[in-house]
Amino acid sequence: MSLNKRLKFLGDTMWRNACCEDQQVRDLALQNQSQYATEEGRIVNHPESVPDIELISADGNRQSVHSLIEGKPAVVLFFRGSWCPYSTTSMRALEGIRVDLSRHGVAMIGVTPQRHITLAAATSRNALGYPLLTDPEQAFAEAMGVRVKIIDEMINMYQCQGFDLTKLNESGDWSLPLEATFLVDSSGQVVEANAYPYPTRRMEPEEIRGRMLALADQRQFA
Numbered sequence: 001m002s003l004n005k006r007l008k009f010l011g012d013t014m015w016r017n018a019c020c021e022d023q024q025v026r027d028l029a030l031q032n033q034s035q036y037a038t039e040e041g042r043i044v045n046h047p048e049s050v051p052d053i054e055l056i057s058a059d060g061n062r063q064s065v066h067s068l069i070e071g072k073p074a075v076v077l078f079f080r081g082s083w084c085p086y087s088t089t090s091m092r093a094l095e096g097i098r099v100d101l102s103r104h105g106v107a108m109i110g111v112t113p114q115r116h117i118t119l120a121a122a123t124s125r126n127a128l129g130y131p132l133l134t135d136p137e138q139a140f141a142e143a144m145g146v147r148v149k150i151i152d153e154m155i156n157m158y159q160c161q162g163f164d165l166t167k168l169n170e171s172g173d174w175s176l177p178l179e180a181t182f183l184v185d186s187s188g189q190v191v192e193a194n195a196y197p198y199p200t201r202r203m204e205p206e207e208i209r210g211r212m213l214a215l216a217d218q219r220q221f222a
Contacts (some may be wrong), residue, residue, distance in 0.1 A: 082122035
């Protein structure tokens, strides 16, 4: 089953018994997130190249984005966090292409606002071989055009479900990144910026693999 079919099934299951009020909140959240990404998967505002912003690893060390990419073609993945089933479903699916990408000299990193002290458990629980790093003030998500301020109605829904982003996020605020994918060439230029206004769609791992292997081949024969 494709990643998007799994995400859709997950979303359908989660919202199947939602009341009318919850559906209205979901629609309002979609309207808000549509400011940042289109139904076609285009991020409305993103930089042409990846900025060199510091992230935090599981051991608490700060690492710059450029040092993580190391001048390689790279896949930069944004996730809400390991508390979110959409994120963990995607994390595990994307792990499936990591070895092939690495073999061809392509870097892959995951970025989340969640507290860095939770990263080791998230990495282990989801059997990830690529690094998962914390965007401490969500400055990287902001710079990449995917940081979304959560609307008040959605905050209430999250709290009713037991999710307090002020405690889950290192930044301690009510914002999250879209579930976004950036494909970057070896010079740091963004060649593809993909996200949707809802978490039930994402660029498929096989599409990412095909695009990045083509980039790696271009680099090899340049």
